[in-house]
Amino acid sequence: MQNLEPNYKAIIFDLGSVLIDWNPRYLYRKIFTTEAEMEHFLEEICTSDWNEEQDAGRSLLDATELLIQQHPQYEAQIRAYYGRWKEMMVGEIADSVALLKELKESGKYRLYALTNWSNETFPLALMEYKFLQWFDGIVVSGKEKQRKPSPGFFNLLLDRYQESADHALFIDDNIRNVNAARNMGIESIQFVNATQLKNDLLHKKILN
Structure with a gap:
């Protein structure tokens, strides 16, 4: 006891x-023109579950390329996640x-x-x-x-x-x-x- x-x-x-x-929204508010677009991206593309796989040891390169294959229309925004990662820490x-x-x-x-x-x-x-x-x-x-x-x-x-x-x-x-x-x-x-x-x-x- x-x-x-x-x-x-x-x-x-x-x-x-x-x-x-730390919050990815600090970066993505600079990238998307509306909150709705940003929230859709973070809820459906660069999700918390996806990010946690990198926390568990998956390489940033593998994670980035995986998402780009799945969502090629978001390539620039996906690459920004780690390319501009420091902008998430304020x-x-x-x-x-x-x-x-x-x-x-x-x-x-x-x-x-x-x-x-x-x-x-x-x-x-x-x-x-x-x-x-x-x-x-x-x-x-x-x-x-x-x-x-x-x-x-x-x-x-x-x-x-x-x-x-x-x-x-x-x-x-x-x-x-x-x-x-x-x-x-x-x-x-x-x-x-x-x-x-x-x-x-x-x-x-x-x-x-």
């Missing part, structure tokens, strides 16, 4: 939409990064990132965001060829860094991933915004 007041030792962060403001989520900094400076917790991210594009984030150096470890799905919500991906981080699910806290914006972690006995917070996250961390006495 889980303790009423867990002794937290490790805090595991998702990156995209928690610490890094910066850090400053208030969230401030919380990460506070946790780091407290010295009380080991900090990790568990991210669904292509191994080919992640080096761009490493160069762009210095706060990624604050983590004690980062596990990238594209490198490991598995991704959230797979239990094996969570266990990979726990085993690699010799952490216990009972003493870990996981933070992710995607409820699918949050539920997967909870099912493994990892207490989890679904991220909505930095104010909500700070309140949750205060409530758990992780922040003072």
Whole structure:
């Protein structure tokens, strides 16, 4: 049975939409003339399911060519997905990064990132965001060829860094991933915004 007041030792962060403001719409609003055209493209062509295959290790080249074969009329827009990928990242989520900094400076917790991210594009984030150096470890799905919500991906981080699910806290914006972690006995917070996250961390006495 889980303790009423867990002794937290490790805090595991998702990156995209928690610490890094990434959204393909930032790019495609520059490409399509209407929101409807953009949403159709992202829902039917460059879909989340397609993108997640790159997060799981499929090469960007193979992914791009596959879609172009299926939708040749969208070739230019498909090539823009990775050709102009950096335009999907508009910066850090400053208030969230401030919380990460506070946790780091407290010295009380080991900090990790568990991210669904292509191994080919992640080096761009490493160069762009210095706060990624604050983590004690980062596990990238594209490198490991598995991704959230797979239990094996969570266990990979726990085993690699010799952490216990009972003493870990996981933070992710995607409820699918949050539920997967909870099912493994990892207490989890679904991220909505930095104010909500700070309140949750205060409530758990992780922040003072």
